[in-house]
Amino acid sequence: MLKPVIGITSGYVKLSAFSEGDYTHKDYLISLIKAGAVPLILPIISGPCVEQYAELCDGFLLSGGCDVNPRFFDQDPLPDCGVFxxxxxxxxxxxxDAAIKKGKPVFGICRGLQVINVAFGGTLIQDIGSTLDHPIQHEQKVSRKEGSHRVRLEKESKLYRILDEQEMIIVNSLHHQSIDRLGKGLHTAAYSADGVIEAIDLTENDVMGVQWHPESMTAGGNDLMLALFKYFVAACEKRKRERADISFLN
Incomplete structure (x- = not known):
């Protein structure tokens, strides 16, 4: 059977009046290829194209990027909210929505975790530094391939099982927003010392998200973070086989 095809959402970048378009960091591609998948970058096109994306791909990685528009969680932009x-x-x-209806796995990274939370009716902290009383550094000043702060894993979470049942891990951090109120049906899988939710999962489906950037740590040679991508790709491959079996029986 062919390798699972993973659709990666993209962001928009304008370098000049003559150079603009959709952008995805290469580390996402490197990590998915290392985990045994075929990555496919998806342009930002809402509407009917999304249904075809959902049909074409075996799973979806929601990548990092800009802030989420606060209107989607019933708030106005605060002064420290960034570009959305x-x-x-x-x-x-x-x-x-389309992926869940079709039973296809979803993995959210950084912004991707936040989008999942809002999609399930949750809210976001628009700026950690101006909201929390004693925040740790969530926008690190070292290479994105390096870990910078600790995260504690919930023992009941699937993340804990995926990451060798380690209670504490070191992650990288490149964000200024985070989950505030958790979306319906989502569970906290990890958190940092200042209480920021660092990972979530949806027990009933293959949906999970992390606030850090495991793709860059994986590209830097971190095998623990590679395990996240291997788990995700394996879930996509399993669903792909199940659909193939159903199609054969029909």
Missing amino acids: DTERDQTEFQLI
């Missing part, structure tokens, strides 16, 4: 992309938000909300 409403069309990207809408595209990813549609994609999450």
